[in-house]
Amino acid sequence: xxxxxxxxxxxxCPLKYGFASRHFYLAKEFIKLGYNxxxxxxxxxxxxxxxxxxxxxTKEIIDNVETVWxxxxxxxxxxxxxxxxxxxxxxxxxxxxxxxxxxxxxxIIVSSLSLxxxxxxIRLKHKYDCRLIFEIRDIWxxxxxxxxxxxxxxxxxxxxxxxxxxxxxxxxxxxGTMPNLGVHIQEVIGSNEKCxxxxxxxxxxxxxxxxxxxxxYIEQYLPHGKFIVGYAGSIGMxxxxxxxxxxxxxLKDNEFIHFxxxxxxxxxxxxxxxxxxxxxxxxxxxxNKQQVLTVLVHFDVxxxxxxxxxxxxxxxxxxxWIDYMFASRPIIASYSGYQSMLNEAExxxxxxxxDLLSLKEAIMSYGSLSKDQLNxxxxxxxxxxxxxxxxxxxxxxxIKHFD
Numbered sequence: 477x478x479x480x481x482x483x484x485x486x487x488x489c490p491l492k493y494g495f496a497s498r499h500f501y502l503a504k505e506f507i508k509l510g511y512n513x514x515x516x517x518x519x520x521x522x523x524x525x526x527x528x529x530x531x532x533x534t535k536e537i538i539d540n541v542e543t544v545w546x547x548x549x550x551x552x553x554x555x556x557x558x559x560x561x562x563x564x565x566x567x568x569x570x571x572x573x574x575x576x577x578x579x580x581x582x583x584i585i586v587s588s589l590s591l592x593x594x595x596x597x598i599r600l601k602h603k604y605d606c607r608l609i610f611e612i613r614d615i616w617x618x619x620x621x622x623x624x625x626x627x628x629x630x631x632x633x634x635x636x637x638x639x640x641x642x643x644x645x646x647x648x649x650x651x652g653t654m655p656n657l658g659v660h661i662q663e664v665i666g667s668n669e670k671c672x673x674x675x676x677x678x679x680x681x682x683x684x685x686x687x688x689x690x691x692x693y694i695e696q697y698l699p700h701g702k703f704i705v706g707y708a709g710s711i712g713m714x715x716x717x718x719x720x721x722x723x724x725x726x727l728k729d730n731e732f733i734h735f736x737x738x739x740x741x742x743x744x745x746x747x748x749x750x751x752x753x754x755x756x757x758x759x760x761x762x763x764n765k766q767q768v769l770t771v772l773v774h775f776d777v778x779x780x781x782x783x784x785x786x787x788x789x790x791x792x793x794x795x796x797w798i799d800y801m802f803a804s805r806p807i808i809a810s811y812s813g814y815q816s817m818l819n820e821a822e823x824x825x826x827x828x829x830x831d832l833l834s835l836k837e838a839i840m841s842y843g844s845l846s847k848d849q850l851n852x853x854x855x856x857x858x859x860x861x862x863x864x865x866x867x868x869x870x871x872x873x874x875i876k877h878f879d
């Protein structure tokens with residue numbers, strides 16, 4: 477008999493509504509592997525474009541995945557109070573969901589965020605006497621303490637800490653996208669025996685036909701005959717791009733190396749003003765997600781960075797690294813945390829986070845290589861991805877934890 481899976485996450489999203497989250501890709505693979513899989517999610521997501529559902533609960537079949545949408549209070553901005561209120565709204569409506577109209581689950585996967593959903597997951601586990609898997613894609617409340625600057629004694633942080641501990645203790649299995657999550661679980665509940673890593677994956681078909689860039693985009697913004705260090709993504713406080721900008725200032729007299737940043741964010745104007753007199757740095761307009769690969773291949777080496785905080789001691793499974801690796805370009809990552817992906821694929825270099833001298837040395841080192849040498853390094857990253865990070869491969873690893 478085929479087992480039934482409920483995959484519950486407030487932020488599960490299919491490609492048709494703006495972007496594709498891992499939940500739908502894994503759900504499709506679970507179905508192929510013989511599991512009836514249903515996604516339960518909300519229509520409130522600051523990164524997606526959902527229609528206005530008429531009813532509180534709406535069923536929809538998306539790519540053969542049965543989906544239940546819970547109409548939830550909408551909000552604007554990832555740091556708004558409205559986002560937290562939307563979390564509570566989702567949980568209350570999930571509590572009132574008419575389960576009689578749904579197949580009884582054998583396995584429930586609760587995927588953060590929202591962290592609150594694990595409380596409903598524990599309730600449903602006892603109701604159906606089924607297996608509960610707690611999937612951690614972002615470590616809360618540690619993230620908002622170290623990145624957001626919240627006090628460890630903030631009442632909401634204390635509530636989330638209690639929920640986190642309870643979720644870890646009551647779940648049958650804990651799945652983390654970060655490779656060293658077990659160390660954190662050990663610190664929180666004193667044991668990590670039921671913690672495993674199923675990292676972020678990718679769908680190759682999404683990369684097969686990237687959209688073209690606007691006419692003359694490359695000619696207008698990128699110089700010819702230069703060694704280009706490129707970055708694509710948000711330009712905000714958490715992206716720690718100050719080191720890259722300072723490196724452009726440090727190398728302002730180097731006529732060979734050029735810096736290019738694609739995207740926008742609350743730090744963009746400050747960076748533009750700081751580098752207004754430089755000729756070796758360009759800020760390119762934000763582009764569509766489906767155009768990212770098209771622009772990445774015009775760079776010689778790709779850059780990513782995070783802040784130097786202990787949160788990353790538990791590792792990262794970063795979507796940006798997947799984009800970069802598929803572009804077949806060498807990668808420099810300013811990152812002092814637990815290393816994975818780039819070192820495993822031998823396609824890039826980790827340097828200490830927020831370390832200007834190390835960044836300068838890494839850029840100069842890659843700049844001394846030939847195009848053929850750079851291409852060989854970059855190609856290793858793409859081939860490693862194809863072997864290790866497709867959702868089909870991850871689903872095969874995931875189902876080992878269903879029994």
